[in-house]
Each structure stands twice: as structure tokens, then as C-alpha cells.
Amino acid sequence: MGDYMSSDGEYYYNDYEDDNGDYCDDDGGDDSLVGFQALEPELLSAYANLPSIKVITKESLLAAQKEDLHRVMDLLSLKEHHARTLLIHYGWDVDKVLAVLVEYDKDKLFAAAGVQVLDDHALFPYQSSSSTFTCNICYDDVSGNMLTVMDCGHYFCNDCWTEHFVVKINGGQSRRIRCMAHKCNAVCDEEKIRQLVSRRDPNLSEKFDRFLLESYIEDNRRVKWCPSVPHCGNALQIEDDELCEVECPCGMQFCFSCLSEAHSPCSCLMWELWSKKCHDESETVNWITINTKPCPKCRKPVEKNGGCNHVSCFCGQSFCWLCGGATGKEHTNTSIAGHSCGRYKDDHEKKRVLAKHYLERYIHYHNRYKAHIDSFKLESKLKESIMGKINILEENLSTSKDFSWIINGLYRLFRSRRILSYSYAFAYYMFGDDLFKDEMSKTERKMKQNLFEDQQQQFEANVEKLSSILEEKFDTYSENDILSFRMRIIALSVTTDNLCRNLYEYIETDLLGSLQRTVQRIAPYRSKGVEKASS
Ligand SMILES: [Zn+2]
Ligand SMILES: [Zn+2]
Ligand SMILES: [Zn+2]
Ligand SMILES: [Zn+2]
Ligand SMILES: [Zn+2]
Ligand SMILES: [Zn+2]
Ligand SMILES: [Zn+2]
The missing domain is CATH 1.20.120 (Four Helix Bundle (Hemerythrin (Met), subunit A))
Incomplete structure (x- = not known):
């Protein structure tokens, strides 16, 4: 140039x-x-x-999620809750779902995610029946309209299901609430969860819906919340490589990979170490240990002046810089009268020089x-x-x-x-x-x-x-x-x-x-x- x-x-x-x-x-x-x-x-x-x-706002979150849901629903002729379960399992990566589908088959794809698509003929006939059934959790006998059967064919009484869902939602596990049957991997139908939970606590049902919605951001490798504080409400979606720097409409610029401020050409690890080091008081502490030593008499820190290892404190005490031991005043450039700290000398001095260098x-x-x-x-x-x-x-x-x-x-x-x-x-x-x-x-x-x-x-x-x-x-x-x-x-x-x-x-x-x-x-x-x- x-x-x-x-x-x-x-x-x-x-x-x-x-x-x-x-x-x-x-x-x-x-x-x-x-x-x-x-x-x-x-x-x-x-x-x-x-x-x-792309910016995903509170308003567009639902639409963005629906778009991906519908792609999978159309492709695999699935119901919405099955598509959601599948996408949550694969981190909302539609391409990944397609790749698994091509490489294996539908059954494997579904089984891995806990999706059970029930055969219509195998439907549990509880609605048409007037007899009672035993819930295998509480062992109560309940009539057919007091129990719920999931897609996997397992049924329990509504009270037991509701209790199960409440515990899971409150425990932050809304995204994949599994069936209560022993060793059953199936994820419960969100519509049935909603119905049962809202009967007991409408607020909890809302919480459940919010969790499902936010899963689109939290389980999605390509979408992250903007780290602004106070939070602007936006999430950003990238196309491919996570390793990029982005700017939210709120003005916040950040590293998409580690969510701290934009820091290129430092790698995320370098930046993490560096910001920690800069905030750390230990460096200052280090300076004091390297450049001063406490006086053996009054304990005040004394700075070394010049190359001589004999130092004297304001209080009048002389001491040896190398070992910190009290000495008399009489000394030459290489030795202090009546004092020897022999083998400490080398090691100690080397460490000091190295620390000073760092x-x-x-x-x-x-x-x-x-x-x-x-x-x-x-x-x-x-x-x-x-x-x-x-x-x-x-x-x-x-x-x-x-x-x-x-x-x-x-x-x-x-x-x-x-x-x-x-x-x-x-x-x-x-x-x-x-x-x-x-x-x-x-x-x-x-x-x-x-x-x-x-x-x-x-x-x-x-x-x-x-x-x-x-x-x-x-x-x-x-x-x-x-x-x-x-x-x-x-x-x-x-x-x-x-x-x-x-x-x-x-x-x-x-x-x-x-x-x-x-x-x-x-x-x-x-x-x-x-x-x-x-x-
Ligand atoms: Zn029960
Ligand atoms: Zn089951
Ligand atoms: Zn923002
Ligand atoms: Zn980073
Ligand atoms: Zn002193
Ligand atoms: Zn001297
Ligand atoms: Zn000494």
C-alpha cells in the first residue's frame, strides 16, 4: 500500500x-x-x-417457532406436539431432522426423541366403557372419564398425571415430560398436559406454554438471547457459524459464541482469561510481594532500592532482602556482616525475577x-x-x-x-x-x-x-x-x-x-x- x-x-x-x-x-x-x-x-x-x-422478538418468537414446526409437520405428517418433541430433541435444527431421517428411518428418528405415534386401532377404549380401571400409581379404581391415556398407550388417573406434570413444570422440565410408566420413554402430549394442569392452576399452564415457547431459543444452537442488561427482550438467530459477532437492535454488540462483548481477534478463551486477569486484584497484590518485603520488626512493607540485598526500614531496622531476616547495618555489596542465608538465596531470587518478568x-x-x-x-x-x-x-x-x-x-x-x-x-x-x-x-x-x-x-x-x-x-x-x-x-x-x-x-x-x-x-x-x- x-x-x-x-x-x-x-x-x-x-x-x-x-x-x-x-x-x-x-x-x-x-x-x-x-x-x-x-x-x-x-x-x-x-x-x-x-x-x-435475524431478530426474534417476543412477538415474532411464536411465528418463528410455528414456521419450523409446520415444516416438520408437513414433511412427516405429524401432529404439532410430536413435531415439537422431535425438534426439541434435535435442538430445533430442521436440517438435522432431515439428515437423521435420510440416514436411518422414521421409527429410529421418533424413538430417539421419545415420539410415539399411536396406531388408531390400538386406542384405549376407555371412553366407550362404563367399567372402572385401576391406576397403577395410586391403585385407586377410577371410571374411564377420570383417567387419561397417553400416545404410548399407558393410562393413569388424572390426579396422578396432574401431580406428575406440576412437579415437572415447577422443576423446569416442561420441554420433555415423559410418561410415568416404568421404562417408558414417550413424551407426553402437550395438549393433555395443558388440559389437566390448567384445571388445577391456570398460571402453571401459562408457565408451561412459556417454557415450550422459549425452548425455541434455549434449545436452539442458532438462536441466543441478547445478553443486554436490563434485557431488551430480543433473541438473535444466525445462519451458520456460531463464531461471529453480532449487533442486536438494542445496540448491544456481542460474541455469539460466548455472549460476552465482541472481542475478536481474541478467541473466546483468551478473552475469558484476559478479562478475568484485568479484573483481578491479584496482579496488584503480586506487585507488592515482588517489590516490597515486610520489615521483621514493624511489619511495614519496605521497597528495595538498588541492587544491594541489605535494606533498611524507616523504623531503623536493617534486614536481608533475600530471606527477610533481621541483620545489623554493616554490609558490603555481596554480604551482610554476621548474616548468612546461604541456600535460600538462589531459589528465592530466581522466583522473584520470574514473577517480576511475568x-x-x-x-x-x-x-x-x-x-x-x-x-x-x-x-x-x-x-x-x-x-x-x-x-x-x-x-x-x-x-x-x-x-x-x-x-x-x-x-x-x-x-x-x-x-x-x-x-x-x-x-x-x-x-x-x-x-x-x-x-x-x-x-x-x-x-x-x-x-x-x-x-x-x-x-x-x-x-x-x-x-x-x-x-x-x-x-x-x-x-x-x-x-x-x-x-x-x-x-x-x-x-x-x-x-x-x-x-x-x-x-x-x-x-x-x-x-x-x-x-x-x-x-x-x-x-x-x-x-x-x-x-
Ligand atoms: Zn392414580
Ligand atoms: Zn408410556
Ligand atoms: Zn438486545
Ligand atoms: Zn467469544
Ligand atoms: Zn520497620
Ligand atoms: Zn548497601
Ligand atoms: Zn538473608
């Missing part, structure tokens, strides 16, 4: 389009919009139909991680001032009124800033001892780290440049200055986008991709940022 810039710092740009046109993310950022508009209409609509993220390493990465978060916070305020400047320009300029390129540049900055920040947490684990110590030799690790840092620094330099350009007082520029300002912003945005994509490629292919013992994947880079869910 170096050819965008001539030696005197002027930017040349061969492509006047902004990098944020509404096209596919996988396009190189330097594709021209003109070229894109020339594409066949079919291709355009293919882009529009790319896998997208701590300093963490501080190094954390400082940079934090610095970019701080910049991000400052830059968030930039949008307002930029909008103000655009308003001024719009009044003064006679020609172009389209300033979307500035806003696009600003969003590019926001996205890059966040990725940059997280890339330090990534590097902390990638090149540290916590996760991949045995995956790489020291030389290999060092080499890869150097290559990574080269790319990271280039990316970083461009982000900073973009940041400073966006702060220019462009509202005072002449029309010609605006033209060159526009070119610089667009060129930098494109370069930054490309550098970021390269960094991801290096992470995915050369770093994480080369691991032998561990599988760590990250949400892929999206030039346009976290994907927004739509209804």
Missing part, C-alpha cells in the same frame, strides 16, 4: 470511492464502486441475500490495550464535532454535499481502534506461557512474534494517522483543500482496512492455524464491522 504515498507525504489515490459502499465484506477495500455498480443485477441480489442475522510482561500489554481503549473513548466524542463541521461546510460549499466519506472514515477508525486494543490481549496469550507454551519452540515463537508486531505496528501507525486527520479543522478548508482532505481520508481508510485484514490473515493462518494441540478460532474480520441483526 506504500504507493499511496509519495515521498513528500502527499497522498495519491487511484480510486475515488469510499471503502464502505454497500457491498460484500469479502471484497477488497480498494474495489471501486463504479465497478460494482456495473455488476449484473443478479449478482447484486445474490449479495443482498448473504447469510444474515508481571512486567502483563503490564506492557495491558498498558497498550488500555491506551487504545482510552483513545477510543476520546474519539467517540469526535463524531459530534465532525457533524458540526460538516454542517458548516454544507452551508458554505457550492458543489458536493456528500460527506459520507468522513463518517465512513470515522467508523473505520472506531472499528480499527477496538481491534487494535484487543490485538494486545491476543498477543499476550499468543506469545506467552499461559496457553501455547509447548506449541512453539522459543525461536519460532520469537520469529512469529516479530512478524506479528511488525504488522501490528504498521496498522497502529495508520490508525493514529487516521485519527489525527479526522481532527483537522476541515470546516475552514477551501474546496480544493476539501478535495485533498477527502483523498487522504479515503486512502488511509483503505490502507487501514487492508492492514487490518492482513493482520487477521496472519493470526488465522500462521498463528492460530499452525497450532497442533489446541484449536482456537476467532470471529472473522468484517470490514464493515459487527453485523447488525434485522427482522
Whole structure:
């Protein structure tokens, strides 16, 4: 990308389009919009139909569930409650149901899920009969209209069934309430459950229905509740790979896989460890243990100054830094008069040096991680001032009124800033001892780290440049200055986008991709940022 810039710092740009046109993310950022508009209409609509993220609201939940239910009901000529049982068992994955059906047969498919489709001829003749039956649970004799028979053919008195259902619903097991008969795997008919339970407690029947409805989200690999607090009421549904970052209409951006904030290019595990480490006070505690020692007399922490192992406390007490034992004042650089702590020395000092090394390493990465978060916070305020400047320009300029390129540049900055920040947490684990110590030799690790840092620094330099350009007082520029300002912003945005994509490629292919013992994947880079869910 170096050819965008001539030696005197002027930017040349061969492509006047902004990098944020509404096209596919996988396009190189330097594709021209003109070229894109020339594409066949079919291709355009293919882009529009790319896998997208759907919002499921409280209102649309029922419809979404019904849609899948009806697909299975039509396909297998099933009743709704059988289709539901089947789908709950297969995590609401209609394709999976089809795959099992193709590979085995209907009977196996049904048996595995506990679906019993009763043969009409085998129906229990209780309704036509006036005689009494014995319930095999309570051993009461009841008349035919006081008992209920399930699809599996087992019957019990209504009181026993109701008791069974109440216990299961209250225990949070509404989704698959099985028959009470010994070793019977059949799932009870939800309509019969509803009837019996609502007679005793209408609220409980409602609770049962809610559980069934929410199963569509809770048992579904592709649907998850938005983790916002307080909860916005939405769930998001993805098309295929769980490893992606999504944005709920409420504004919450999160990792679909682990439900914490969007954290790519850190893997979910890295992010979990990192956020824990950052919140953990133990690092501070660590600092105190490494850098201070309690005085043997007054117990106040004393800091070591210089290389000498003889330290003295404010209270006047001298002591040996290595073993913490009280000593006299008289000492040389290598020994304290009348004191020897011999064999402790090596081990203790080694541990201290190692702990200090780990701590300093963490501080190094954390400082940079934090610095970019701080910049991000400052830059968030930039949008307002930029909008103000655009308003001024719009009044003064006679020609172009389209300033979307500035806003696009600003969003590019926001996205890059966040990725940059997280890339330090990534590097902390990638090149540290916590996760991949045995995956790489020291030389290999060092080499890869150097290559990574080269790319990271280039990316970083461009982000900073973009940041400073966006702060220019462009509202005072002449029309010609605006033209060159526009070119610089667009060129930098494109370069930054490309550098970021390269960094991801290096992470995915050369770093994480080369691991032998561990599988760590990250949400892929999206030039346009976290994907927004739509209804
Ligand atoms: Zn009974
Ligand atoms: Zn049964
Ligand atoms: Zn939300
Ligand atoms: Zn995650
Ligand atoms: Zn003291
Ligand atoms: Zn000294
Ligand atoms: Zn000592």
C-alpha cells in the first residue's frame, strides 16, 4: 500500500470511492464502486441475500417457532406436539431432522426423541366403557372419564398425571415430560398436559406454554438471547457459524459464541482469561510481594532500592532482602556482616525475577490495550464535532454535499481502534506461557512474534494517522483543500482496512492455524464491522 504515498507525504489515490459502499465484506477495500455498480443485477441480489442475522422478538418468537414446526409437520405428517418433541430433541435444527431421517428411518428418528405415534386401532377404549380401571400409581379404581391415556398407550388417573406434570413444570422440565410408566420413554402430549394442569392452576399452564415457547431459543444452537442488561427482550438467530459477532437492535454488540462483548481477534478463551486477569486484584497484590518485603520488626512493607540485598526500614531496622531476616547495618555489596542465608538465596531470587518478568510482561500489554481503549473513548466524542463541521461546510460549499466519506472514515477508525486494543490481549496469550507454551519452540515463537508486531505496528501507525486527520479543522478548508482532505481520508481508510485484514490473515493462518494441540478460532474480520441483526 506504500504507493499511496509519495515521498513528500502527499497522498495519491487511484480510486475515488469510499471503502464502505454497500457491498460484500469479502471484497477488497480498494474495489471501486463504479465497478460494482456495473455488476449484473443478479449478482447484486445474490449479495443482498448473504447469510444474515435475524431478530426474534417476543412477538415474532411464536411465528418463528410455528414456521419450523409446520415444516416438520408437513414433511412427516405429524401432529404439532410430536413435531415439537422431535425438534426439541434435535435442538430445533430442521436440517438435522432431515439428515437423521435420510440416514436411518422414521421409527429410529421418533424413538430417539421419545415420539410415539399411536396406531388408531390400538386406542384405549376407555371412553366407550362404563367399567372402572385401576391406576397403577395410586391403585385407586377410577371410571374411564377420570383417567387419561397417553400416545404410548399407558393410562393413569388424572390426579396422578396432574401431580406428575406440576412437579415437572415447577422443576423446569416442561420441554420433555415423559410418561410415568416404568421404562417408558414417550413424551407426553402437550395438549393433555395443558388440559389437566390448567384445571388445577391456570398460571402453571401459562408457565408451561412459556417454557415450550422459549425452548425455541434455549434449545436452539442458532438462536441466543441478547445478553443486554436490563434485557431488551430480543433473541438473535444466525445462519451458520456460531463464531461471529453480532449487533442486536438494542445496540448491544456481542460474541455469539460466548455472549460476552465482541472481542475478536481474541478467541473466546483468551478473552475469558484476559478479562478475568484485568479484573483481578491479584496482579496488584503480586506487585507488592515482588517489590516490597515486610520489615521483621514493624511489619511495614519496605521497597528495595538498588541492587544491594541489605535494606533498611524507616523504623531503623536493617534486614536481608533475600530471606527477610533481621541483620545489623554493616554490609558490603555481596554480604551482610554476621548474616548468612546461604541456600535460600538462589531459589528465592530466581522466583522473584520470574514473577517480576511475568508481571512486567502483563503490564506492557495491558498498558497498550488500555491506551487504545482510552483513545477510543476520546474519539467517540469526535463524531459530534465532525457533524458540526460538516454542517458548516454544507452551508458554505457550492458543489458536493456528500460527506459520507468522513463518517465512513470515522467508523473505520472506531472499528480499527477496538481491534487494535484487543490485538494486545491476543498477543499476550499468543506469545506467552499461559496457553501455547509447548506449541512453539522459543525461536519460532520469537520469529512469529516479530512478524506479528511488525504488522501490528504498521496498522497502529495508520490508525493514529487516521485519527489525527479526522481532527483537522476541515470546516475552514477551501474546496480544493476539501478535495485533498477527502483523498487522504479515503486512502488511509483503505490502507487501514487492508492492514487490518492482513493482520487477521496472519493470526488465522500462521498463528492460530499452525497450532497442533489446541484449536482456537476467532470471529472473522468484517470490514464493515459487527453485523447488525434485522427482522
Ligand atoms: Zn392414580
Ligand atoms: Zn408410556
Ligand atoms: Zn438486545
Ligand atoms: Zn467469544
Ligand atoms: Zn520497620
Ligand atoms: Zn548497601
Ligand atoms: Zn538473608
